[in-house]
Amino acid sequence: MNELEFDESTLPFEERWENLTLANDFMFGHVMQKKSLCTEMMRRILPDKKISDIQIIDIQKTFRGGLDTRGVRFDMYVEAEDRNVYDVEIQTSRKPDIARRTRAYHAMMGGDILNRYKTEGGTYNDIPDSYVIFICTFDPFRQGKHVYTFRNFCCEDKSLSLDDGGTTVFLNTYGKDKVNPEMKAFLDFIIGRECKDPFIQELSEELFVARHNAVWRGEYVKSIMERNETFANGKAVGIEEGRTIGIEEGRTMGLEEGRTIGLEEGFTKGVAKGKTEGKSEEKFDIARRMRILGADESFIHRATNMSIEEIRGLC
Secondary structure, three states: OOOOOOOHHOOHHHHHOOOOOOOHHHHHHHHOOOHHHHHHHHHHHOOOOOOOEEEEEEEEEOOOOOOOOOOOEEEEEEEEOOEEEEEEEEEEEOOOOOOHHHHHHHHHHHHHHHHHHOOOOOOHHHHEEEEEEEEEOOOOOOOOOOEEEOOOOOOOOOEEOOOOOEEEEEEEEEOOOOHHHHHHHHHHOOOOOOOOOOHHHHHHHHHHHHHHHHHHHHHHHHHHHHHHHHHHHHHHHHHHHHHHHHHHHHHHHHHHHHHHHHHHHHHHHHHHHHHHHHHHHHHHHHHHHHHOOOOOOHHHHHHHHHOOOHHHOOO
């Protein structure tokens, strides 16, 4: 099966809703907010952490860096019994900024945690570890792996870890390497493949129930309408700004072009006028010399095509 980069908005709404999988961030968050499901998912994604209990599950949580900064909304924010914090994102389209986004997400969680621990009188050593996890329906690094895990280490000695507590994990539903069967079953289910794994069967049942939840259906409709309205408003603003900039640039270019054409025409006319005036002055000078040498007026007239009056006016 090829990588999934599917735009569900192309389907009619009813068909869209009935075919939502966990690859949809709305459906993912609402199904996984069930504590037992979220705990098992986190255990499969991070088996070494041995997560056994989830304390907080917050879907579509917004973090703000300050009053003047744009907020960042997480698909699902989790705090576990180990005090560590986790951001889990569903990503169905390949975007060039995905790596930079993980840095921003770590920073947002770190700032929120730091504010809390400062209030409680804690130190930097009390700050819990943070995990940013992207579940991708494509291979983000095209290396064929199901799991890509990143931490900070020393460039001069890669065995030396910074141990700053930050970990970033990318999961690829189309990996080709061998991976834990539980992880494989979960990643397969994200893109609609089912198996007899008990957890996957429970997820399938919850997904079926979610599709028949009238309240969630209404929330989904509202989210689509708000998204479309935001897009339409952004498009209108973009068009208006583009028109304003285009008019201003057109005016500037028009003035510049007019100045250039004017200079060129002025130069051309000036040269022509100069040549004409130069020839006329040369003709008068010749006639003047002929007059001094004693040539009669009729001869000068025939030689220079000057009128008798002009010849008589020469000094």
